[in-house]
Amino acid sequence: MPSSRASISRKSETMLRQILILVFPLLLLVGCTASSRLQSTQGNKYQYSISMFAPEKSKDMLFRDDQLIIQFRLSNPGIRFQIQNISPTDMRIDWANALIGIHNAYSPVRNISTFYNTTAKIPSGQLIPPLGVIRDAILPRGNTYFDGVQWRVDDLLPTTDANERAIMNTIMRQVGGSIDVILPLEFGSDVRTYQFTFSVDSVRQVAWSDYRPPSWLPPQPPVRRLQQSVEDWVTAAILTTGFLVVLRYVTVAKKTPVVE
Numbered sequence: 527m528p529s530s531r532a533s534i535s536r537k538s539e540t541m542l543r544q545i546l547i548l549v550f551p552l553l554l555l556v557g558c559t560a561s562s563r564l565q566s567t568q569g570n571k572y573q574y575s576i577s578m579f580a581p582e583k584s585k586d587m588l589f590r591d592d593q594l595i596i597q598f599r600l601s602n603p604g605i606r607f608q609i610q611n612i613s614p615t616d617m618r619i620d621w622a623n624a625l626i627g628i629h630n631a632y633s634p635v636r637n638i639s640t641f642y643n644t645t646a647k648i649p650s651g652q653l654i655p656p657l658g659v660i661r662d663a664i665l666p667r668g669n670t671y672f673d674g675v676q677w678r679v680d681d682l683l684p685t686t687d688a689n690e691r692a693i694m695n696t697i698m699r700q701v702g703g704s705i706d707v708i709l710p711l712e713f714g715s716d717v718r719t720y721q722f723t724f725s726v727d728s729v730r731q732v733a734w735s736d737y738r739p740p741s742w743l744p745p746q747p748p749v750r751r752l753q754q755s756v757e758d759w760v761t762a763a764i765l766t767t768g769f770l771v772v773l774r775y776v777t778v779a780k781k782t783p784v785v786e
Contacts, residue, residue, distance in 0.1 A: 569689035572697050573732045576600045580723040601740050602681040604665035611654040613713050620710035621649040626666050627706035633666035641670060641744050642677060677746045700726050
């Protein structure tokens with residue numbers, strides 16, 4: 527009798543091992559399918575090298591005067607900055623009049639607090655006391671939107687070519703172009719408007735495996751899915767196929783009598 531139980535146990539282990547061998551490649555295929563679809567639909571990935579051109583040239587994109595110290599980092603889809611108030615009075619950003627210009631086409635902005643808040647026209651102002659420091663990020667107001675299924679965030683400059691030469695040429699022509707940030711700042715009752723201009727120095731193609739989404743992006747708000755995406759359909763089809771394969775195998779296996 528013990529040998530009979532041992533035989534059944536060994537047969538169960540063998541069956542489980544064979545099921546895992548069948549299912550694991552299917553699960554692996556789900557991840558590979560999503561990755562290959564990203565590359566096939568979006569094409570090649572590109573990265574820009576950008577520096578400050580005005581009010582003074584700076585590779586570090588750092589500027590200082592008697593009122594503030596500010597440093598920028600341009601990473602799609604927005605422009606990050608750190609600003610310190612070194613004036614003797616409180617400072618506030620006048621968001622209602624802040625602008626971003628891409629090749630002389632200007633747009634109102636969003637910041638971190640209104641990144642996914644499409645109902646907010648103007649970011650809320652934040653008081654910066656003397657020697658106070660804040661970190662924030664800005665992008666054109668229309669670059670964040672909800673398409674009915676998910677949140678979309680457009681790049682500041684195009685970074686994928688969809689495998690089309692015309693788009694690739696457009697990306698390459700970005701070199702020599704300019705990006706402007708107009709930032710009005712209130713120092714007590716005094717208002718000073720700063721214009722920072724950045725130049726696109728170069729662009730290069732990068733491997734998708736080397737690309738990492740910007741870590742500073744705020745998490746997207748939860749979305750109730752009303753319809754399935756292509757990725758959902760592909761995943762469901764693969765998992766269904768795997769389930770049917772396993773079910774077929776188990777059904778056939780049950781018809782094989784246990785030899786004691």
